[in-house]
Amino acid sequence: MAPALRLDPARLTAIDVHTHAEVSRTGHPSLSPELMAASEKYFAAHGHRMPTIAETAEHYRQRNMAAVVFTVDAEHALGHPPIPNEEIAEDCAEHADVLVPFASLDPWRGRAAVRQARRLVEEYGVRGFKFHPSLQGFSPDDRLAYPLYEAIEELGVPALFHTGQTGIGAGVPGGGGIRLKHSNPMLVDDVAADFPGLRIILAHPSFPWQDEALAVATHKPNVYIDLSGWSPKYFPPQLVRYANTLLKKKVLFGSDHPVITADRWLADFAELDIKPEVRPMILKENALRVLGLDQA
Template sequence: MDIDALDAIDVHVHVEADAHGHCSLDPELLDASAGYFKAGENRTPTVEDIAAYYRERNTAAVVFTVDATSATGHPALSSEEIADRAAAHADVLIPFGSVDPHGGAAAVRRIRSLVADHGVRGFKFHPSLQGFEPHDRRHYPLYDAITELGVPVVFHTGQTGIGAGLPGGRGIKLRYSDPMLLDDVAADFAELTIVMAHPSVPWQDAAISIATHKANVFIDLSGWSPTYFPPQLVRAAGRWLSDKVLFGSDYPVLTPDRWRRDFATLDVPDDVRPRILKDNARRLLGI
């Protein structure tokens, strides 16, 4: 990857389908998410679709799925397959892995294999969708392994469009994605780089506080058009957290084109913009 030649790094991109037509979520959850975001483009992009899309935009993309097999009963996409296919598009794709947090020792072994055998550069968890409290010490062996491997971990925080508008939200519990639960993890794993994904509505102030207090915690700005960012997030991103916030779109439900167009309207200093769009992610990912 010639990172100097690229315009930006989008740190939050979902692979939603594999080469066999299997999707990351069941149809009801896919439809609910698409409705929530008013998504109009290809809702189930493959690795190859994403590579072509981001290559056209001269942008790198961190790609992943979420393994929520235990919580949803829906078989996950293969992180191994995603990483192996992304290797053919290493000019623009950076693969992350996902494991079922309820997998115990097998999940720990898989974390190690995904890095050693498939070249993943980090991991993604979605506490609400995966049905777990991230600060529960039963999951600490997962973080031990990720810390030892020296790669970052992304946690979904705040509201989610998955299950939105369905009876009971399809059983998905928002409280698992309260960023304050990650404060315990960040304190107990000082060498683990944690990215809190999304504006953490309704817990935005907590997320800003954690990222300010913990040197190992960052925020990605995906999942919301910058037009709707809470004002305190815009202030923090432009000032004291300018080296700790990252461009992310949440493609395919929000496109990088729209995100960047709306980001251009924010009151953010000119010298901070390249940090958010590329430099901070480049440093965090070690590329």
């Protein structure tokens, strides 16, 4: 039987839907040293520590917050083995009062990925899946990924897609071979149309495609937006406007911990022109619904 979450929503002040496992139990990093250095430079996070999952749990526990944790499986395109999803899920299960495990599966793994998705949810308690199309080298609307989407939809858990530019590979010759075009949120529109029962989260302010992301989230009932990867003080005005109005029930707090900490994000969010009645929706209430925790 899959381990159960032990979150107490009434105790939580916020749910961070976007944090990263950057190092395995054995010290294996989630990215190659070259790409990790590029990411640190992009986020001005030079020499930041790669926290263990236990350290991440304690960080959020001290703040009465919960966090979604995942890595990225991009071995086909990057040649770098991922941190095992099973390990992340097991470690999150030890801190089920504050951590929500997501998994990442490379669509290029084909039917093996489909089988693994089912096992991860049914046996390990994984509560969603992360895709990074630019790192994984696929377009979200490519039919190669459709069997995996179908399985995730049947399992009743959400899929989170990186959108917009990425700091990974930034400044590296050729961007490390990473192609930004795959992370245009409009490519996820086909997925949302073809899998209407699949809850989809578009991660990050989607520079340079913010309007496309807003259009998809407004048009498709099953599409949400997380606000990770940027300090709120840099959010484009149309994103703030939609978060306050049409998308107030569809926008989610995410940081990008550890390169952007929840403390930094929340401090800047406090200065953002967000209606008082909308703030708790963004910080917690919307995430409870999207993650299926309001019925847990």
